[in-house]
Amino acid sequence: MKTTNFSYVFGVLGVSLLLLWLGVYKFTATEAKLIEPLIANHPLMDWLYQFLSVQTVSNLIGSTEIIVGVGLLLGLKKTKVALVSGLAAMTIFSVTLSFMLTTPGTWKISDGVPITNFFLLKDLAFLAIAMMVVETNRVILKS
Secondary structure, three states: OOOOOHHHHHHHHHHHHHHHHHHHHOOOHHHHHHHHHHHHOOOOOOOHHHHOOHHHHHHHHHHHHHHHHHHHHHOOOOHHHHHHHHHHHHHHHHHHHHHHHHOOOOOEEEOOEEEOOHHHHHHHHHHHHHHHHHHHHHHHHHO
16 A cells, blocks of 8 residues: 555545445436436536436436546555546535535525535535545655
8 A cells, every 4th residue: 555644544435435325326316316406507517418318417427426436445556546536536526516606595594694505515525535635646656
């Protein structure tokens, strides 16, 4: 293993597990319908529904999440795989976070405090871990 930092490995395992779990869930009709408003309101993704069904779009996203999750796990042993998978994970989590800006009704006021769909905010931590994967492996490849 290229790194012995327990917190690094633990973070990568957590992000990989989430990507694998949610990736598999994207193959269900329930999740396909749940993400439909997020995709349909995103200016870079809404076009997908012009060519593909709701389930097919969800399956493509799920497949991507599974591939990146597996890549992150393999990246614990392979530096180049980690770098590519980290960049892909950064893209996934950046897009997911952007849903907070593109989906109507995401932000609400409750008791005078702005709140959002907090399930999206978890991706801040996951984005940070993906960035750590990229930075760690970029440094390893340079040396």
